[in-house]
Amino acid sequence: MSRIQVSRLPDERVRLVEDGTEHVMDLTDLPAYVAERESAGAPRWVWDDTARWYPLLLAADVRVERCHDLRLCHRLLRRAPAVDERLLEGEESWLWDRLRAAEPTDPMLFSADDASEHLRADIEDARQVATIEASPESARLELLVAAESAGALAAAEMTHAGVPWRVDVHEALLTELLGPRPPRGARPRLLEELADDVRRLLETPGLNPDSRPHLLAALRRAGIEVPDTRRSTLRAVDHPVVEPLVRYKQLAHLFSTNGWAWIDQWVSGGRFRPVYQPAGSATGRWSSNGGGALSFPVQVRSAAVADDDWVLVVADVAQLEPRVLAGMSGDRALARAARGADLYQGMVDDGAVATRQDAKLGLLGAMYGATSGESGRMVAGLTRRYPAAFGLVEEAARAGERGQVVRTLLGRGCPALGGGSWDESPDAPPADLDDQDRHRRAYGRFTRNFVVQGTGAEWASCWIADLRNRLWRLGADGPLDARPHLVFFLHDEVVVHCPAALADAVAAEVTAAASAAGALLFRELAVDFPLNVSVVRSYADAGKPGAPASADV
């Protein structure tokens, strides 16, 4: 398969390099060219940043099947322990180190003094290909960069498509809970009334309940001694102000994070368009720098409603990370418990623990590094039962405490201790030995979780990479605007918007893609990745049978 390296030239020109042969065209001619090449057999487009180039193509209804995202992969390879870093050095290499993600609002914009504007994609691509080839883990790294790049395509496609959003439903919800939209700077009526209740009950007329110091002082005057104003702290207090205050905080949060201003900013043309940053977090999980896509609150999901005659297929993986741990550690006992829809119940049936809750506490405790309490106690017992799985996270923690880096299954390396982006404490080595010890332990908890969370992110990348292709093929017979498409992704959950008639087929593909991802990553050991799939008109109706209400990781 051919690779075509795409670089910018001054004056809205583009340089394309294919097998060393150079070809220059105007930026405006690029979409038509890409469309033609795609229909002739999908080359791999190699560019500095998918978020820079792809929106331009999508706007022209051009879809790309595969790409290689040089910025993402450069960062990945820089940190991959199985890579000889020196192979990445060379012309413009330092600029790739510094390259920031494209600006969502204006992806083609570079700051005037930025030498990154005209980076040579062909030169960097050659280095990356050679670097991967020379690695003893080249097969895994190849899979990782392909999955990561495909994820970047999916991210741009999801932002382009957007989650179907009924502003009228959302506004009706806000009006019901908060009252009519207030003028700028004012509180909605029902919120203001709750604030009055709080003021009256605390006998503090001028109180601003949004101010923690004021609120703490007023609580203290009323004889309520609390260390903070957290909801859980307040709930434990027996005083008439607690109920309206907690209610106030809840509604104030809704108002400020998903209120009318949020609609104005993030919903356009009946679509909610969050901006994703693939691998935006250190573990490889995606982050989001717009719209709060990572905290898509349950409260407003009722506004996510499929178009007429369309549905949303909502799917999430039950206990993704424990299953990933079973797969990557090759723990046959845990993999056996993972057969079926509920891994924790599987552990109970296995006789390893008495209750589902114990199983969950023990597993999460092992993955997060719990040292005390119920969770810490469960870990000890489960280690005997599932030595490979629990040993893997334990070893990752010990490596971190020794100051060593760890890696995911496919070879992503974690940030080094004191290396900057971990625990943002720039060149401030802890002063005394106690501090140093705490710091190392904290790093050990980070590396412990990194291996599982990071490999979980790799599983998820493979899942959506495969799924987007399956969905594309599924809609191949129909018109372009009737194809099922991904509209949302969050760690272990996807939402597909599709014509109602295709719902069952989409559900089957989502499930098949999950199996394929598992087989791709854990070929030696079969691990099930069962999904909760719902076909719904509104996101709010997506149930999650088999999973408890609290956060399952």
Add this chain to the structure above:
DNA sequence: AGCTGTCGCGCC
């Protein structure tokens, strides 16, 4: 007026 740090909240 801007910036940065912290809290408290939401999601996984």
Add this chain to the structure above:
DNA sequence: AGGGCGCGACAGCT
């Protein structure tokens, strides 16, 4: 002292 995030508001600073 259980991991990873983003965001809005406040507070205190320049």
